[in-house]
Amino acid sequence: MGKKIAALLVALLLWAVLIAGCGQENSAPQGETLPHQAGPGGEVGGEVSAVEFNNIFGTYVGQADGNFIEIRADGGSFFPGAGQSMTFLVPDGLKGELAHFKKDDPVNFDCFKNKQQQWEINRLEKEGRVIGQDRGEIEKGDFTVKVSGGAIELGVWDKDMDLVKMLGGPLTERIEKLGPGADTFTGSYIKRQYYDGLELGFMSPADNGKTFLMDRIVISGGQYQTARGIKVGDGYERVLQTYVYAPPDNAVYDQKNHTYSFKDSSTKLINFEVKNGLVKSIALFIEHP
Numbered sequence: 001m002g003k004k005i006a007a008l009l010v011a012l013l014l015w016a017v018l019i020a021g022c023g024q025e026n027s028a029p030q031g032e033t034l035p036h037q038a039g040p041g042g043e044v045g046g047e048v049s050a051v052e053f054n055n056i057f058g059t060y061v062g063q064a065d066g067n068f069i070e071i072r073a074d075g076g077s078f079f080p081g082a083g084q085s086m087t088f089l090v091p092d093g094l095k096g097e098l099a100h101f102k103k104d105d106p107v108n109f110d111c112f113k114n115k116q117q118q119w120e121i122n123r124l125e126k127e128g129r130v131i132g133q134d135r136g137e138i139e140k141g142d143f144t145v146k147v148s149g150g151a152i153e154l155g156v157w158d159k160d161m162d163l164v165k166m167l168g169g170p171l172t173e174r175i176e177k178l179g180p181g182a183d184t185f186t187g188s189y190i191k192r193q194y195y196d197g198l199e200l201g202f203m204s205p206a207d208n209g210k211t212f213l214m215d216r217i218v219i220s221g222g223q224y225q226t227a228r229g230i231k232v233g234d235g236y237e238r239v240l241q242t243y244v245y246a247p248p249d250n251a252v253y254d255q256k257n258h259t260y261s262f263k264d265s266s267t268k269l270i271n272f273e274v275k276n277g278l279v280k281s282i283a284l285f286i287e288h289p
Contacts, residue, residue, distance in 0.1 A: 145217055245260055
């Protein structure tokens with residue numbers, strides 16, 4: 001009788017151990033799913049790509065061989081090696097598109113580090129036309145601002161523009177004669193006009209003081225646009241898609257908190273002040289010698 005009881009106790013003990021082992025093997029509470037890994041293509045069980053960059057702007061350099069291309073990412077981006085040429089693996093599905101690219105084409109791309117620790121392209125687009133015009137260098141037509149009644153242009157005399165018709169009267173206006181501390185501009189006149197979301201600046205020679213040349217336009221309101229359609233409140237990506245930005249060599253900066261400056265062949269500039277990824281203000285002005 002004692003032997004039968006002992007055998008029964010051993011059997012019960014073994015059964016308890018087996019039950020405990022099964023509980024540890026799948027310990028996820030009811031209603032939860034045990035975690036799994038997905039590879040870059042989404043397949044379960046693959047290696048997760050922890051290093052991935054999207055919406056990078058750069059310049060196409062050329063093909064390194066049948067499987068790799070070279071791209072120079074725009075300086076200042078968060079992408080490692082920005083500002084210098086880097087090699088990228090091209091998947092078979094994109095190789096047929098390479099015939100449409102030539103050296104120095106502006107491009108936009110996504111990439112990730114694959115299992116072989118190579119940078120691999122998974123999207124590549126050619127940047128060429130934005131809002132109906134070429135994404136080209138700054139020119140004379142870029143120094144205008146679209147307003148509800150037409151367009152105002154930097155470098156034009158006020159007598160040649162009907163600002164009242166286009167903007168109405170200014171909220172405030174002030175005129176100042178520059179004193180001896182203004183060097184070569186001593187005796188000249190400056191005028192400032194302030195509208196809702198807009199500031200206009202003018203200058204008049206010392207022997208004039210009656211007619212003024214517009215040398216400054218500062219936009220702080222979203223109701224005004226540049227010639228290429230950028231306005232306050234737009235994302236910084238729109239600026240980079242619409243204008244060709246060439247940062248100083250080896251410049252490192254935060255793309256989302258930066259002043260993007262564009263200059264023509266003379267003394268005119270456009271500055272886009274970007275804060276937290278959005279255009280906060282736009283300034284068009286003439287650099288006086």
